[in-house]
Amino acid sequence: MEHAPKAIDVTNDVEMRTFNFFTMGIDGHPLGLHLDMAIPTILNNADEEQQKDWLPKAANREFIATYAQTEMGHGTNLKKLETTATYDPKTQEFVLNSPTITSTKWWPGNLGKSSNYAVVMAQLYTQGKCHGAHPFFVQLRDLNTHKPLKGITVGDIGPKFGMNTVDNGFLQFDHVRTPRRSMFMKHAKVLPDGRYVPPVHDKLNYSAMVFIRAAIVSGMAYHLLVTSTIAVRYSAIRRQGEITPGAGEVKVLDYQTQQHRIFPQLARGLAFRLSGQYIMKLYTQTMDDIRNGDISAVPDLHALSCGLKAVTTHHAALGLEQCRMACGGHGYSQASGFPLHYSVAVGACTYEGENMVMLLQTARHLMKIAKAIRAGQSPKSNKIVDYLFHKGPPKCLIDQAYDTNYRNVLESFEHLARRQTLEVYDKLVQLQQQGRNYEQAWNDCAVELCKATRAHVRTFLARTFVEEIDKISDLSIKSVLQDLLQLYLYYEVTECATGLLEDGFMTGQQHKYAKKKIYEALEKIRPNAVSIVDSFDFQDRELHSVLGRRDGNVYENLLKWAQSSPLNKTDVLPFHHKYLGKMMEEARQRSKI
Numbered sequence: 001m002e003h004a005p006k007a008i009d010v011t012n013d014v015e016m017r018t019f020n021f022f023t024m025g026i027d028g029h030p031l032g033l034h035l036d037m038a039i040p041t042i043l044n045n046a047d048e049e050q051q052k053d054w055l056p057k058a059a060n061r062e063f064i065a066t067y068a069q070t071e072m073g074h075g076t077n078l079k080k081l082e083t084t085a086t087y088d089p090k091t092q093e094f095v096l097n098s099p100t101i102t103s104t105k106w107w108p109g110n111l112g113k114s115s116n117y118a119v120v121m122a123q124l125y126t127q128g129k130c131h132g133a134h135p136f137f138v139q140l141r142d143l144n145t146h147k148p149l150k151g152i153t154v155g156d157i158g159p160k161f162g163m164n165t166v167d168n169g170f171l172q173f174d175h176v177r178t179p180r181r182s183m184f185m186k187h188a189k190v191l192p193d194g195r196y197v198p199p200v201h202d203k204l205n206y207s208a209m210v211f212i213r214a215a216i217v218s219g220m221a222y223h224l225l226v227t228s229t230i231a232v233r234y235s236a237i238r239r240q241g242e243i244t245p246g247a248g249e250v251k252v253l254d255y256q257t258q259q260h261r262i263f264p265q266l267a268r269g270l271a272f273r274l275s276g277q278y279i280m281k282l283y284t285q286t287m288d289d290i291r292n293g294d295i296s297a298v299p300d301l302h303a304l305s306c307g308l309k310a311v312t313t314h315h316a317a318l319g320l321e322q323c324r325m326a327c328g329g330h331g332y333s334q335a336s337g338f339p340l341h342y343s344v345a346v347g348a349c350t351y352e353g354e355n356m357v358m359l360l361q362t363a364r365h366l367m368k369i370a371k372a373i374r375a376g377q378s379p380k381s382n383k384i385v386d387y388l389f390h391k392g393p394p395k396c397l398i399d400q401a402y403d404t405n406y407r408n409v410l411e412s413f414e415h416l417a418r419r420q421t422l423e424v425y426d427k428l429v430q431l432q433q434q435g436r437n438y439e440q441a442w443n444d445c446a447v448e449l450c451k452a453t454r455a456h457v458r459t460f461l462a463r464t465f466v467e468e469i470d471k472i473s474d475l476s477i478k479s480v481l482q483d484l485l486q487l488y489l490y491y492e493v494t495e496c497a498t499g500l501l502e503d504g505f506m507t508g509q510q511h512k513y514a515k516k517k518i519y520e521a522l523e524k525i526r527p528n529a530v531s532i533v534d535s536f537d538f539q540d541r542e543l544h545s546v547l548g549r550r551d552g553n554v555y556e557n558l559l560k561w562a563q564s565s566p567l568n569k570t571d572v573l574p575f576h577h578k579y580l581g582k583m584m585e586e587a588r589q590r591s592k593i
Ligand SMILES: CC/C=C\C/C=C\C/C=C\C/C=C\C/C=C\CCCC(=O)SCCNC(=O)CCNC(=O)[C@H](O)C(C)(C)COP(=O)(O)OP(=O)(O)OC[C@H]1O[C@@H](n2cnc3c(N)ncnc32)[C@H](O)[C@@H]1OP(=O)(O)O
Pocket: 026, 032, 033, 036, 067, 069, 070, 075, 076, 077, 078, 079, 109, 203, 204, 206, 207, 209, 210, 212, 215, 216, 218, 219, 220, 222, 223, 298, 299, 302, 345, 348, 350, 351, 352, 353, 354, 357, 361, 364, 365
């Protein structure tokens, strides 16, 4: 073949992206960052006067703002952000500048084409001193012409792995002046003469990130429940193969392997939903406390939100892929909805704090607790971490005849989290006694530190799931949810079995018992599976899936969907005769010679 077929017309592609752009779909929309990060920043970081000015206009959508923190060269390490905001006391303005190519703001959602304002994180300089990254509220584009203002270069960063209806953008400042009062001044301040007034806690400027991390937990629940719905419904109509010879093809949902692939994702989706509610309540309460001058819950909120964000996004990514793979070839089609849901969900493993970094943030918190435990201190009545101070049963009791409210299973998770946390703490101490500095010792323990966080988060997720199901009074619903709870708990036991078997806490026999409880739960869930997912009442529009249609008419609609593909507008595509037809003709001619 002389030339590859001409690439899809770029204009067409851009038009398609622009069209999708305004469908306000799951894959993002022009107001995503405005609503999810800019407004929370105004709520939590603007002082009263600034709120009076900016909040009504933001809520009224008189402008669109994004959250511009990440740069081409730095996303995780905020200390090394290069964008500068230098205070000029003569004019009482900050001068924003992007001194290097790597200081270009890169990734902020809706920055490329939609936003005309941004919360900009920049290193604050005043009176010759740098005070670290602080947020500024900066206008980027003219409110009437939407043209970039003087000194501002802005655009879209180009196609991505997913969420291509979101205009993630780049932004450069060339000595752009902005009024002193464009600095968010609720916590830190710069006075007219340039004096810096520090905040009561130097991380209060990070509250918008904490909000999204908390929101992501429920977001991951949503993704898991949506994709489990698609997989369950499709598996309930797809017939393939026989279990009993001659008895006719079965629904693939009757295969135990299919249930083992899909139902744990359903269970995890519920678990994440319940913990997502908890963490969002904790966030709201902590923000209220801060408004009343009480910052005591800030470390707990940060630690829990980081850990939950990292664990739920990772499990959601794995779970969505399991649901896709469980749906065979049609699961690989765009018609399934899986590519869309997956490519949106997995972004959360990276944005709002890359998962390894988040696990290690929670580990910092756990190491402080381990230090207190080793120093013989008593717990500070903090229900999230108190269990770490207590000595649990020396041996696993999960196979005891009667386990009230899964106490024995929860104590197994607590045992593993406690052991992992204390062992890695002891290792940290030992490495430093052997001469390593703290940072090097920390890095040499980082994998085990992440395991401690995962064990701690698993304990939290499981305990929250047990406690919330226990509160349900409607017995018919409760019994169905208890089947999912049973599956969740024993599935998690087998997922962390290495850690439970490693020190002899759990026996091989008990591991077999856990597997038996899983298979028992799968059997109990199977007859209710379709009703469970139907009860979520997702609209076909939001599932974006021919396989997951509520009416189950997959095959007719799969053909309709395929026929509507642009490729099928004509029987013979224009390029055929120009390339393939010509190639074959030439080949036939040659074969005649
Ligand atoms: C229907 C929809 C369904 C599904 C959709 C899916 C999900 C839905 C939900 C929402 C998503 C929707 C829209 C959003 C889309 C995209 C948004 C993405 C936006 C972004 O990505 S914004 C940029 C995010 N960037 C980051 O997260 C940066 C990560 N890095 C950091 O946070 C920091 O650098 C750090 C924490 C790693 C280190 O900070 P530092 O350098 O300042 O730390 P130090 O080492 O100096 O100090 C550590 C010290 O500080 C404490 N600390 C750190 N951070 C905080 C905090 N935020 N709060 C409180 N305390 C904090 C830390 O505990 C340490 O304390 P210690 O006592 O010293 O141990």
